[in-house]
Amino acid sequence: MQKLIRWWKRDYYAGALMIVLGLITAHEGSTYPIGTLNQMGPGYFPIALGVLLIFLGGLIAATATAGADSEEAALPHAEWRGWICILGGPALFILLGRTTGMLPATFACVFVAALGDRETTLKGALILASSVTVFGVILFHYLLKLPMPVLTWNGL
């Protein structure tokens, strides 16, 4: 089931997000020397862009009711399993890559990511992870000489 949200409401959030990002940028920018238009300091450009983004965010929210965007917005059904696995795989890659090396990191990354699909079986994920690991280690370690040990132990 897909839940529909009214697109004009979505544009309020979109505008608000831009305003927040603009505020952060402008605020950060104001902590650096601003300078003058003649001699622009490092803060000048961030502030200008931040203010511009706030303005655009306001416009996005303000024009929301008037049909600026003709696309229908369908809020997808929350896909927690998929999302967690897609983010979890690379997260494990970072963790294991730092502590144990390329081989376990690659295997864990592909294995966990593959489990995100509802149709994938445990066996299928194992086979996929093993083959990508073999291929990846040969390609990146032996052929491309990426400076990342295959197996190591650096402690946590």
Next chain:
Amino acid sequence: MIETALTDLWYGFSVALEPHNLMWVFLGVLVGNMVGVLPGLGPVATISILLPLTFGMKPVAAILMLAGIYYGSQYGGAICSILLNLPCHPPHAVTCLDGYPMTKQGRGGVALSVTVIGSFIGASFGITEMIFLAPALVSIAMKFGPSEVCSLMLLGLLAGSTLARGSPLKGVAMTVLGLIIGIVGADIETGTPRLTFGILELYDGVEIVALALGVFGIAEFMKSINQNVKFDTKYANIKLRDMWPTRTDIKQSFFPWIRGTMIGSLCALIPGTGPTIASFVSYATEKKISRTPERFGHGAIEGVACPEASTHSSVQGDFIPTMSLGIPGDTVMALLLGALMIQGIVPGPQLISQHPDIFWGLIASFWIGNIMLVVLNVPMIGLWVKLLAVPYKYLYPSALFFVCIGVYGANNDMFQVALTLIIGVFGYILLLLGFHPAPILLGFVLGPRFEENFRRAMLISRGDIWVFVDIKNHPISTVFVGLSAFLIILQIVLWLRRAKWGIRVPQVSATPSEAEG
């Protein structure tokens, strides 16, 4: 002029035909064709994944290969559209409309061969256009001062964000966001760390691959996971002997090819209108001038020939502003420009004279690559068709590994991998809120140069902001600013009309369900 062009082109061929370079071109078009066929993996993600691998290569080989991925994927994308009715590559979305009905009538092979021939005609013209136009543009651009460069970038950024897909306002917001992300890191002039929030790893800025793979890799996977796009491969069983077009097929396709090529090469020259718009415009044109418009949507061969020729001539023409002015027209061009910059090559009008091997070698490689693609696609069509059946559930986990190792390899830095994940989540939120994130990369790549030139222009003019519209001393800059203003006014007028009448600009729709009906 023709003589010098031919001499330069000859030199280009001598560069591109070096065995080493030839190998990379082949690898590029092969990988490109492959990802074009695979539903769910686009050229942007592929180029970003392979970008770090090119750091150790010579600049010529790197750019030849990356460009090959781009135009190679266009050939593959057409296969996907025609045989599976999957508009997963935007420029080929319209090809579904008549390509898939042809497939259902058992004429899929003919549709493919018409596409391949049309692609080659379109690409050849696009390349010729580049040979003559790029040096001419350069001779004008060499006179540009910082203020001209600035207003040209402004025009490029505005066109890239307002003419692309989705709401123009949101497009501009994405460009500004890209400019802001481009600021992150140490300031070029004073060395002050900016927008780093005290994180030491951000002092060198955000890696272009981290941004591209976050937005076009992780975020896309999060969007597509478990969406279960079911597609039918029962018509996709095409063999070489099905591909011979009849004399009537060629006759019917000939003028559509020519018209498509012209439309595509024109679209390539207008900044911001890339292959996607070219293919939509040419389909609409072909339908309008046809004496039998009712055949369109039911397997009219013109509806395949014209948009495909225009896509390819536009794809090749896209390289003109990128290579001659240093202004990318779309995401892929922004990535290629990023690749050049990583190799220490400053993009801009001086590129052709300072690195003739890159420019002319690239042009020559286009021709070689396109011939390779014709050879790859005609006799080996059966192999590509088999690739169509690779399910997404095997594709994305492998791609995720390549994302991780690619970003890590860019700098041997795990922090950037974590940053990619964060950008990916953020990118997915942007997708949910209806933003098309493509202009982010445009802003990101152009941002630092824009700021540098803006500061310089202000220094020269002693802080006079009106220098950009000083018609007496900076007429070219004034024209660019005028065009930018025109773009903004155009959008406001369009918006007011929509708001007043409640009508929406008619669009050629090409979602699979509508194409069926």
